[in-house]
Every structure is written in C-alpha cells, then in structure tokens.
Amino acid sequence: MSKKVGMEVSVAIGEAVKLANADVVAAYPITPQTHIVEHLAELVADGELDAAYIPVESEHSAMSACLGSAAAGARTFTATAGQGLELMHEVLYVASSMRLPVVMTVANRALSSPLSVWGDHSDVMAVRDTGWIQIFTENGQEVVDNTLCAFRIGEDNKVLLPVMVHLDGFHLSHVIEPILFPEQSAVDRFLPPNKYPLALHPDKPVTMGDFAPPILYPEAKWAQEVNLRASKEVILKTWQEFGKAFGRHYSPVESYKTEDARVLLLTMGSFSETAMTVIDKLRGEGRKVGLVRFRLWRPFPFEEFRQAVKGAETLIVVDRALSFGGPGGPVCSEVRSALYGEVKKPKVVSFVSGLGGRDITPSDFETIINRGIEIAQKGSDNEFEIFGVRE
Amino acid sequence: MAKSEGELTWRDLEIGAIVTEPGNAAQYKTGDWRSQRTTYDFTKCIKCGLCQIYCPEGCIEQNEEGYFEANVFYCKGCGICARECPTRVITMVEEKE
Numbered sequence: 001m002s003k004k005v006g007m008e009v010s011v012a013i014g015e016a017v018k019l020a021n022a023d024v025v026a027a028y029p030i031t032p033q034t035h036i037v038e039h040l041a042e043l044v045a046d047g048e049l050d051a052a053y054i055p056v057e058s059e060h061s062a063m064s065a066c067l068g069s070a071a072a073g074a075r076t077f078t079a080t081a082g083q084g085l086e087l088m089h090e091v092l093y094v095a096s097s098m099r100l101p102v103v104m105t106v107a108n109r110a111l112s113s114p115l116s117v118w119g120d121h122s123d124v125m126a127v128r129d130t131g132w133i134q135i136f137t138e139n140g141q142e143v144v145d146n147t148l149c150a151f152r153i154g155e156d157n158k159v160l161l162p163v164m165v166h167l168d169g170f171h172l173s174h175v176i177e178p179i180l181f182p183e184q185s186a187v188d189r190f191l192p193p194n195k196y197p198l199a200l201h202p203d204k205p206v207t208m209g210d211f212a213p214p215i216l217y218p219e220a221k222w223a224q225e226v227n228l229r230a231s232k233e234v235i236l237k238t239w240q241e242f243g244k245a246f247g248r249h250y251s252p253v254e255s256y257k258t259e260d261a262r263v264l265l266l267t268m269g270s271f272s273e274t275a276m277t278v279i280d281k282l283r284g285e286g287r288k289v290g291l292v293r294f295r296l297w298r299p300f301p302f303e304e305f306r307q308a309v310k311g312a313e314t315l316i317v318v319d320r321a322l323s324f325g326g327p328g329g330p331v332c333s334e335v336r337s338a339l340y341g342e343v344k345k346p347k348v349v350s351f352v353s354g355l356g357g358r359d360i361t362p363s364d365f366e367t368i369i370n371r372g373i374e375i376a377q378k379g380s381d382n383e384f385e386i387f388g389v390r391e
Numbered sequence: 392m393a394k395s396e397g398e399l400t401w402r403d404l405e406i407g408a409i410v411t412e413p414g415n416a417a418q419y420k421t422g423d424w425r426s427q428r429t430t431y432d433f434t435k436c437i438k439c440g441l442c443q444i445y446c447p448e449g450c451i452e453q454n455e456e457g458y459f460e461a462n463v464f465y466c467k468g469c470g471i472c473a474r475e476c477p478t479r480v481i482t483m484v485e486e487k488e
Contacts, residue, residue: 099407160406198409207410213419219401220408226401 014039073199082109096131101154118357252301261290316372328384425468
C-alpha cells in the first residue's frame with residue numbers, strides 16, 4: 001500500500017532519492033534548491049539513507065564529485081539551480097560525454113543580474129545543448145515519479161546518460177502538496193541496481209575522459225548524439241512500465257483538451273497547471289482551445305510534437321526565458337524549427353513572460369491567447385512579444 | 392587495438408570513448424609537430440647519454456652501435472639534445488618533409 005502525505009515538494013524529492021537508494025549525494029546548497037539537499041543531508045546523518053554525502057565547496061566541485069562517483073558505479077544524485085547550474089556548466093558536458101548516469105534535480109531559477117532567486121527557465125535554456133536527458137515536471141507528484149524514472153533511464157545500459165529533472169523554483173519547490181509515495185518494495189522492483197559496465201576498478205583499469213585528436217573527436221561526438229537520440233526508446237518504455245506499476249502515465253509531449261482544438265497554447269513547467277484552468281474556462285465558453293507541454297525536452301520529441309499540434313491553426317508558445325538578440329523564446333525557436341519542413345502546420349506565435357518569478361495569472365494567459373490569435377490573423381513585425389512588462 | 396585511430400568508426404568506440412586498453416598513447420604520433428629535425432655526426436659521439444637524460448619526450452634510444460638517436464615517430468624537434476650535447480654531435484636542420 002502506498003501512502004499519501006502532505007509534504008513540501010523539495011523534501012519529497014529527498015524522500016524519492018531515499019526510495020531510489022542513492023549511494024552518493026554531492027551537492028552545494030543554493031536557493032531555491034536548498035531544501036532538497038538539506039533534507040538528504042539529514043537523512044544520511046540520521047542513518048535513514050545509507051549513502052555518502054559529500055559537502056563540496058562549489059557546484060563545479062559538486063558535479064565533478066558526481067563524475068567520480070558515477071564512474072565508480074555508484075548511484076549518484078545532486079541538485080542545483082540558477083547560478084549553481086551555470087557554475088557547473090563545463091562539467092555538465094563531461095558527464096554526458098563520458099556517459100555517466102548522474103541524476104540531478106534543477107529547481108529552475110532566473111540568472112543574475114539583477115540578482116533574482118525566483119524562478120524562470122533561463123538556467124535550463126543555457127544548458128540545453130549539454131547532452132543531458134531533460135525532463136520537465138509540473139507538480140510534486142510528477143517530480144517524485146520522474147526522479148525514480150530518471151535513475152532507471154540514466155542507468156539503463158542502452159542509455160548511460162545523465163538526467164536532469166526540472167521543476168520551477170519556489171512556485172513548485174517550496175509548496176506543500178499531497179504526494180503519493182510508493183512502497184519501498186515496489187520501487188525496488190521497478191528500479192534495478194545500478195550496473196555501470198565499465199566502472200572504475202583496480203582489477204580492470206580504464207582511462208575515462210581521455211584525449212582525442214581531430215582523427216577521433218568527431219566519431220566520439222557522433223556516437224554521443226546517436227546514443228542520446230536512441231535513449232528516447234528507453235525513456236518511453238520506462239514511463240510505460242512506471243504507468244503499469246504505479247498507475248501514473250507520462251509522455252514526451254503532454255496534451256490537454258487538444259482534440260478538435262484550433263488554437264493551442266504551449267507551456268512548460270508548473271505554470272501549465274494555471275494554463276489548464278484557463279483552457280477549462282475557455283472551453284466552457286465554447287472556444288476550441290487546448291494545451292500542449294513538453295515533458296521531454298532532450299532528446300527533443302520531434303515526432304510526438306508534430307503529431308500533437310497537427311490539426312491546429314494557431315500555436316501560441318509562452319517561454320519563460322529570453323534568448324537575447326535572437327529569436328526571443330528559446331522553446332518557440334525550437335518549435336518553429338521542428339515545424340519548418342511540415343506542409344501543414346499551425347501559425348506559430350511567440351511570447352516571453354514570467355521572467356524572474358513574475359507570475360502569469362489565469363487572466364494573463366487568457367490575454368496572451370487572445371493576443372496570439374490576433375497576431376496569427378493580422379501578422380506582426382516582431383519575432384516575439386514580451387508580455388507583462390510595464391511600458 | 393586491432394584498428395588504427397584513423398580506421399575506427401563511431402561504432403567502434405567504447406561508451407564515452409573510454410579507453411580500455413592501457414598504453415595506447417604510444418600510438419600517438421607526436422613526430423609530426425616537428426619543424427626541425429636532428430642530424431648526427433657520430434664520429435664525435437662519446438656515448439655519454441646526456442641527450443637521452445635531457446630529452447623531455449623520452450624518445451631517445453640507443454641504436455645497434457650504441458649511439459644515441461631520437462625516434463622520429465615521437466621527436467618534436469625541440470633541439471634540447473643538440474644544445475646539451477658536450478661534443479656537438481647533433482645539428483638541428485629545418486624539417487622539409
């Protein structure tokens with residue numbers, strides 16, 4: 001029997017890592033991720049989780065310690081946010097290139113300056129090309145479930161890649177939600193022990209992260225790309241088996257009331273739940289609107305995405321990050337690229353909003369949808385519109 | 392390693408390009424970094440072996456007659472051996488190949 005408890009989402013993530021029976025946690029506290037690693041430190045100190053907790057002097061060191069731990073074949077977890085994710089940036093590439101299955105929760109946060117501890121997706125978008133599998137979540141249950149799935153996906157010997165699980169800083173990390181925790185025995189059945197095939201051992205020495213001259217580097221990079229793309233198969237299978245075992249189902253692109261919808265809104269993260277209430281209201285008024293969200297951000301789910309927006313006339317994308325001097329919203333830029341070669345495709349309208357923790361309220365979403373329809377009909381001189389900035 | 396570096400396809404690489412066979416750095420040809428190469432007048436050589444001690448690449452070996460000579464596969468042409476040789480056996484010349 002699984003039990004439902006009211007719990008701060010950050011603490012619940014710590015509990016999920018305990019259920020996954022992680023061997024090593026190496027992390028540096030940073031708002032709004034702090035409560036996750038604080039709780040894990042407590043679990044280890046109290047003897048409730050048999051793991052090594054490595055307190056490090058920075059996020060760069062946190063990720064570096066995780067590389068060593070994962071290379072030794074240990075189940076490895078860390079968490080960070082915003083500036084912390086940026087400080088570990090170069091090591092992120094090493095984790096994916098060396099194919100080390102680290103699991104990391106990112107409590108998404110805006111980037112300085114001005115200093116902001118609040119949430120948006122600037123930190124995620126800066127690391128989108130680092131070669132990690134990236135999963136977005138919208139509520140506490142989804143983070144807990146996908147933390148468990150992340151270990152199984154990353155450690156699968158067909159995958160062997162690090163996985164980021166994203167949740168919105170504060171809007172999700174710091175709220176108390178009802179969470180259904182699976183029994184330990186059920187988690188143990190779902191999540192087999194980590195068996196990294198080339199784990200460091202004196203009996204079988206290997207060199208990791210070695211040097212590759214021009215005659216080898218492109219081969220190494222292509223092997224990495226082929227592998228990341230192929231990981232989708234295991235991700236789908238893992239979600240399927242999670243659904244069978246625990247009754248909650250996940251897909252690369254999530255759709256809400258999209259059947260017969262002529263206008264689609266596209267969001268990512270916890271603001272999607274606000275967007276759903278707006279879709280409900282507009283449906284109640286007889287308008288054919290729906291909502292799509294990327295659950296899987298990397299590898300980018302091209303087929304599923306094209307399928308999800310196929311019938312729509314207008315697609316309104318709301319980004320919570322800004323690509324300065326470029327196309328505006330990074331998600332919308334990828335969406336446009338994914339649809340460019342399609343014969344029949346919706347008109348894509350781009351909005352950037354909700355930066356640095358600024359709320360996007362239900363009435364804001366309604367305004368965005370109406371303005372998006374207007375732009376789709378009349379056209380616009382701008383690549384994107386920023387919404388909610390005072391003139 | 393059965394295949395040379397240039398024959399390896401992306402499929403041949405271990406996961407994460409991990410090297411499972413120790414010592415394969417010996418296959419790395421550093422000789423083509425060279426802009427100067429060593430030439431020898433062994434009639435002056437006293438076989439002291441100082442050149443071998445000073446060589447930063449560790450690429451100087453004794454040949455069959457006991458003279459010290461750089462292995463061109465690895466020699467980067469730095470010229471330290473020529474400078475240190477007490478009897479001026481070694482002259483650096485421009486690498487034209």
